[in-house]
Amino acid sequence: MSQPYQVYLVGGAVRDALLELPVIDHDWVVTGAIPEQLEQQGFQQVGKQFPVFLHPKNKEEYALARKEKKQGEGYTGFICDFSPDISLEEDLERRDLTINAIAQDENGTLIDPFNGQKDLHDRVFRHVSNAFIEDPLRVLRVARFAARFHHFGFTIAPETMLLMQTISASGELSTLSAERIWKELEKALNTQDSNVFFSVLKDANALDKLFPELVWKNNQSLVDILQQVTLTPAQRWAILCKDTPLETLIQLHQRIRCPNQFKVLAEQTRAFLENQRIPMDSVAWENWLTSVNAIKKPQPFVLLIEVLSLLTNSKPQDWQLLRTTIAAINAASLMKLGLSGAELGQALKQARADALDKTLSPFVR
Ligand SMILES: Nc1ccn([C@@H]2O[C@H](COP(=O)(O)OP(=O)(O)OP(=O)(O)O)[C@@H](O)[C@H]2O)c(=O)n1
16 A cells, blocks of 8 residues: 655745745645655656656646755756655755745645744845755856845845855856756846846856856946836846947857847847947837737837837937828838839838838937
């Protein structure tokens, strides 16, 4: 007969509930079980190296309690032990921060062997154990949590910052994939204090290693601009990249495999600031023209105008006038002028570019 096993809620769900924040993802850890027991209950295994199972109904993640031993470089070089005698404490000990190493059993009782509740109360990010340095991604995670919880007044424990600097000095950051770096960066850009992400990386001596191309000037005016509540993550990225020369920015975007919507806006913004021009994507144009309310449903062009307005302290020419002008520039109106074929296409492009230039003229130096 199978042994009974225990299930605990862990990680972000417990932390966020204690901070009275909404909880979206639930991660569970299971002790005293072997994979077959969970499979018999309809759980589906998803991770091979780290045994993680999906709940048959709610699809939440259940991981077998585990201990790892680092054998190689980076995040992947682990030998993993997930035998059923691994205790909850042993599992929690290998987690990144004390505030992420609090578990809750099925009765709602908190199990907190590393005093995560105290650190939550004192607003401190503190590593749990020296296993922290075995995963270089944690430098980015701490920087991202620092941005997300900045308004709560969190600080990084000096001994944890020392470990982050140790990771940076080890060269292990170079083992992180572009996808993992982007994932953390994108989450940081979703917070209003995204500049904190970069200042923490700088303090950890990781900024030059992770984003050597970025020319980032951490001053109050940048922070004030980033604090605008209505900014989208892509707009924040464009603002953070404003001092990076266009050529270098293009290289950075290629290296980190930046998604198009972030890349285009940041490159267009920088091009304007350098008084260069990148031809506007015609699809973006059409979208903008056809959207009923450009503010409610921001299109790339509108996002660009907003960013340029903030960075240059100027206002664009009357938008409504631009919309009317551009709406009037369509194939039918140009055909009336006797244009057709390639000539018509070219004229259409030119007329739209002229109208765009006129609207954006206040931003051109
Ligand atoms: N490199 C990592 C990644 C994750 N964890 C542990 O796994 C938990 C779940 O990870 P994840 O879902 O990535 O992050 P959350 O802490 O839940 O935070 P959020 O989902 O809000 O980003 C973390 O709380 C932490 O205990 C860790 O120790 N080291």
